[in-house]
Amino acid sequence: MAEEIEIRSIRNIVAAVKDTYNFDFGNYATTSFKRRIERAISVFNCKNVDELITKIKADKNFFDSFLKEITVNTTEMFRDPSFWRKLREDVLPIIGSHQNIRIWHAACSSGEEVYSMAILLKEMDLLGRAQITATDINQDVIAAAKKGAYPLRNMELNQSNYERFEGKGKLSDYFSETEGMAYMDTSLIANVTFKPHDLVLGPGFSKFDLILCRNVLIYFNMVLQDHVVELFSNSLFKNSFLAIGSKETIAWCKSIDKFSTFSIEEKIYQKTKE
């Protein structure tokens, strides 16, 4: 286990990052953020927090690697297959009647859910009308998402999720295999605009019919959750949808009175008030 650091040290790191690069981690959830910092100290072979801070301040490239290490990028295709079935059966039939289907993957990480969504839309014959925006704080994972190359060993889980999702074919219809890697069919993401965006300090930039932000709020404290849900609320058309992780909730956020629960089971909310 990595060496334990103090809460005071975390504050020092947060301040250094804020001063130097204008990212604000001050309202990240304490326990997971502390773990990520401990992990980063060990991954980058730093002796202590001070050395980590010195390196962050001195070297933008180092900071980029640090940023990738402290944000959590574990994701799956079709994680929670019943959620994706719900989108297919109840959500997309509603927004699919619009001329354009505008979707935002907020904090898209390495893109597994972007591909899941594209496959779902394609199987419903909706992909051509979809305008998808995928954002993340981290440029490296955006590059990975665009490339769509995933280790084959990850595909076993993705395939079994896809089977439980009961897709039209096989997941392997959408990728080719070379040397231990799965290369996704990138025509799936022809309509996807990838761009860097920070949910903490970044502004809203458009309006959407569906925002997916699954298992991201768990890394934020309640102050920041509140802020981000308000950003989402302002970025949704009336009667459009917000999907979060199966164990996340917006029940105690200030913006909750603008939403009604569309699926309590799959954590899909509908914005019913402006």
Next chain:
Amino acid sequence: MDQVTINNFRAIVIGGSAGSFPVISEILLNLPKGLNIPVILCLHRLKHIRHGFIEALNLKSKYMVCEPEDKEKILPGKVYLAPSNYHLYVELGNTFALSTEEMVKYSRPSIDLTFETASYVYKDKLIGIILSGANSDGADGIKKVKDRGGFTIVQNPSEASIKTMPEAALKTTEIDLVLNTKEIINFLNR
């Protein structure tokens, strides 16, 4: 050790894997009346099955078992179960926090992480219990509980249906009590 009773503690964490289900069921059926601290369960389970497990636990449990949502307040007299495919942390401020971070010892939820974060918050006011299981998850966690002054119990490996997990726990630190299921229940009720 006669004076140790659960009233002196702020929480109980229990970790288990293969072979722990009947033990957990017995414990939940026989929790003391008027339980005034939370019981936090971190059990390995199939990640793609979100339902069924908790219903099975609730069939026998004296107290309602629920899967906490992120940032849910931790309340006394409640039994919480780590949701499938998430790590369950005890967060500062006496709430839960969830995480999808990397698996630890091939496990998510990780018993080590639940124990470690619980001991960080509850310090010496925590009871940690490790039950039957087929890997060494929980061993580092219960060591943290012990290092921070908490009280540690491991299911007797000779009773456990799979003894890898209890034995791993016994190797990492000096465990306070090694008990059979009945004795664990007696301990919780004294």
